[in-house]
Amino acid sequence: MGSDMFGSREILTSAQIRAVERWAMDSGIASGLELMERAGAAVAGEIRLRWPKPARACVMCGPGNNGGDGYVVARLLNEAGWQVRVLGMDNTPPPDAAVMKRRWLEIGPVEALNEGVLRRKSADVYVDAISGTGLTRPLEGELLETVGYLGGSGGDWGFFSKRLVAIDGPSGLCLDSGRMLGGSADTLFSPRAALTVTFDSPRVGHVLAQGPELCGELVVADIGLNWPRMGRNPPLHPGQVTRVSGPSFARESHDLFAIRPEDLAKLSDGHKFSHGHALVVAGGAGQGGAARLSARAALRVGAGLVTIAPPQDALIEHALPPDALMRRAVDTADDLARRLEDRRITAVLLGPGCGVERAKALLPALLETRRPCVLDADALTALSQRKAPLEGLHSHLVLTPHMGEFARIFPDIAAKLAGPQPPFDQHTLGQVKGEEMARMLAQDAEYRAALAAERGPLYSKLDAVRDAARRAGCVILLKGPDTVIADANGTVHVHAASYDAAAPWLATAGSGDVLAGIIAGLMARGWPAFRAATLGAALHAAAARSFGPGLIADDLPDQLPAVFRGLGL
Ligand SMILES: NC(=O)C1=CN([C@@H]2O[C@H](COP(=O)(O)OP(=O)(O)OC[C@H]3O[C@@H](n4cnc5c(N)ncnc54)[C@H](OP(=O)(O)O)[C@@H]3O)[C@@H](O)[C@H]2O)[C@H](O)CC1
């Protein structure tokens, strides 16, 4: 999946993939049994690619259709000459899984699925088919002990992390949020898979939070669902997609990678007079480095003109190259307002190295113009210190906070995301009071309503950024290894750096200033806020990858030409 860096693909919630499966079955594309056979065959095939010599497998099958996939894997590995041991449950599985279980029982026994039985004999490969998209509440009892043992409660998680293959996801992982259901954020004793095989499309939980770490290598297998993709009519009924709300499925889909064919055409459009003019506000004396990084990035991404605007007494600091940069002093809000009377300035960046007080003083004049702009760093702190932080924000605006800045502007949303997740027991509720208690009770009610409506149970980073963007009425890009970008209409995009290998190098000082500059440069060139943010995140990661290890932020802008060449521009 990582190889398709410049494509886009939908990321689905559990409810969405269920609806797609139902649609495929209802339209006669494939029966449930056929889909399950294909899913199992895909998993068995991936296992045999990695362990080409028949070996010993232990397949753990849960109570639902995830378990059904497991019984198929067991049968197919057995046919390929593997020694297969199956652990399963004494329940009445759903109809397709029941058929697959019966077929396995013609071949071999099903032992009880618990930690004691699992410990008894070791295997070369362990297949986790305990739970998939149907997990709705934290695991308990023997299942929890089994999953905890896979996660290392027996003291040896390294053993399983090399040989655990998860079907759809490691069990216990909420595939709508990337968090362990009922678990703590530190994922102690959470199973880590060497390989996760999922079907049709990645799920939200594969790319957010702990998902990438717990899933290991992610393979997305095509099981022939053939549903109409992006931008066409969905096979989903509105009621089935309310978790990721909005009227149409195209708007609902969370695409993983950002660069689309229409972006390529526009990036290579060589008409210099249509490339706009970005104004990058800089800080006082000795503070100019961050803004210069941003300005250089805006130039490299192709803004026709870039002006850096420090206070008068810091102007001299910006005398050095790049000579393509223009310099104009901006001391007061009036100066900025006068500068922005020039309609040729098509985007503004405020924040990097600007100083909180200066940002606070300039913000009203900037927001007043409703000019496309990016607010980063000190401008975000300035926002959060205003009496009404969100006043005057508008849809041509991109905020690029990291988690700390996000939490200062949206404290309640951040608390909901970071806090314990429902269902809350009496003990947990007994430890809080007042507003905290009210918030948790509301969240618990929301969780139960979501379950009743067949939606994903946990509050995810995706939900958080979407809620924040709706409230603020602008685009928000929350930085991290799983960068989530949302607009005010509920469209969400995930840039999952965890799947493109650039993440560790991007965690370097000044990297955010470059990202803000790239986005401002794209906005100056006429990209609407949301597309500028998604494309900017992809170009930023691509620049890091192009340079590789040893990267410092100064290197990023100058990698953009190589990235563009790589895109065939
Ligand atoms: N033909 C198909 O539908 C295909 C399915 N695929 C695979 O199916 C799973 C999704 O299957 P589903 O049955 O919806 O869900 P799971 O197997 O993940 O789990 C559901 C069962 O687990 C029970 N459950 C839920 N939470 C818990 C818990 N905390 N402890 C114990 N048991 C739990 C649940 O019981 P309920 O009481 O809640 O009903 C179910 O019995 C998908 O992931 C794929 O692997 C294939 O994709 C192909 C086609």
Ligand SMILES: [K+]
């Ligand atoms: K699983």
